[in-house]
Amino acid sequence: MSSTTAMEVNIEARRILAVSISKLYASRTQRGGLRLHRSLLLSLVMKSARDIYHSSRESEAPSGAQSTPEESMDTSSTPELPERQPAPLSQKNSSETAIEESDNKVEDYDLDTTEDKENLSPARQSRKRRGKASAAPDFLPNKRARLEPGEERYAAPLTSCRVGAGESLAILSLNQIIPAF
């Protein structure tokens, strides 16, 4: 794939991601409550877009620069690991911030409308809080109190974050959106 095409695909993927995020956000205020089907479809599109975005980034910059965004994305995707530092997050470009924002957004309404109490686990709760608080833009409403530093967190098994960047991100988007219901 030529670099121009990869760039186009990259831009397209980012645009679709941005559109999806705004739709997800808009659906929060929709009358009748969140629609599970629509949210599922949006999350699938976001997952595809994110996969393609990252694979096109990989083909664009196959050298060391790749590892930093991957690492920082890994940070955001597996924040249940306390040893990951939020420092690489500052290196993100705007599109990754957009992805961060989407994670924030889905978190927010995830927390708003959790009705499935039996599925909530402490590990999941702490995963949502970790790492996001530091990256959340100020203009986004953050409805939950942030976990204070020093509060106990649960470490997820290491295997869960070694699946591969794309896949873990894919799981991420579904993970965070669907439990809203």
Add this chain to the structure above:
Amino acid sequence: MAGPGGDMQWCFSQVKGAIDDDVAEEIVSANCKSAEMLRHHTPFWASGTPTSTKAPHCNLVAHCVSAPVGNKGPSECAWTSDIISTVEFNHTGELLATGDKGGRVVIFQQEVENKNLPQFRSEYNVYSTFQSHEPEFDYLKSLEIEEKINKIRWLPQKNAAQFLLSTNDKTIKLWKISERDKRPEGYNLKEEDGRYRDRNSITALRVPVLIPMDLMVEASPRRVFANAHTYHINSVSVNSDYETYLSADDLRINLWNLEITDRSFNIVDIKPANMEELTEVITAAEFHPHQCNTFVYSSSKGTIRLCDMRISALCDKHSKLFEEPENPSNRSFFSEIISSISDVKFSHNGRYVMTRDYLSVKIWDLNMENRPVETYQVHEYLRSKLCSLYENDCIFDKFECCWNGNDSVVMTGSYNNFFRMFDRGQRRDATLEASRENSKPLQVLKPRKVCTGGKRKKDEISVDSLDFNKKILHTAWHPQDNIIAVATINNLYIFQDKVN
């Protein structure tokens, strides 16, 4: 469907609704701010008198006190609550029910005098109007429950009254629609105005007699089936045993007895133990027309599952799984969205199942699970436009589909107020348009064609000129006759086949 050689042609019969149905939902809601007004005004098509009128059109204009919509004058405002959300003929085709976003049900009745006159047999007039559902508020989740009627299903008629099930997102109601054409008169205990007369002045007792009166149609809720669905109800289907029915939401299907409202059986549950693992939802469900133990449900992944209730109480494990492998050359960002099935309908003979996804209609033989027997492209020219359709939300539109009475033709809607018919036997298809321009009485509908590229011919319309705000999501076919009801956003069109 059109052309020489004895093919069927379609004629305009009636249209119910406002003059201009060029309504985009967001425009209307931005201008008509009063929610109260939106809910309680009478829908356009219900303003006709219940008795027969000879006027073929109902050209009613709303009184709108808010700002005008677009270029319309202040008297031509359209209401979001008038958006038609479901259309259904009853089992004889004599009655046609519509539900709208405002929670109202309007029932039209076929004009009795005209039934034997072929050209006029598709005249339908308002029979009954009632408010089926009201908006509710779930205080526990801080969610508003929309009053929009998602589905109406008629029960087969058992006595003089008619019964139908109507549902919104959370509650199903059984409505009884009955006629009253006599009233008692001649009470000698009461005065004319109802006050009781002085006892001492009464010397005899007279039994009141029933005298004819103007026909009154009453609708009363006989059963309310509530609190059984956590997610949004998308389907209701009456069983052929006429005792039970199913209701389906995104993750569960419940089986009800029509008489019992305080409990239901859960027969399908696809909710994963961990919601993070959710990959598909139920999009539609229907009972088999003859086998009371069989039903199908469709999913957002494009699969159809057939279940047999005799096998186990919980039908999570399907008896048959109908799935077609995806064509890898068609893969895109939006493949999952466009493969999601929006409607599933058994054929009347019970041998086939039709499914509608975003771009196509597929017909499946119940005996063959690995691929459909027929696939019809509804608007393949949209495949290259999926990104724009995603941005303007059209890709999420849920089109319905329907069979004709003898299962030879299927019909579904599209954009620009086009609707499509596919003749299975003759392998022909037609694109027709529901528009006010073609609404002279008995005017024959001219087939439409969308130009997909290259030189546009004279009568063709190019893909970029299509109006995506004008969509036909709901269509219905008379069970025994060639009369169809086609709903645009807030108009109901009735067409019949051309009589020679």
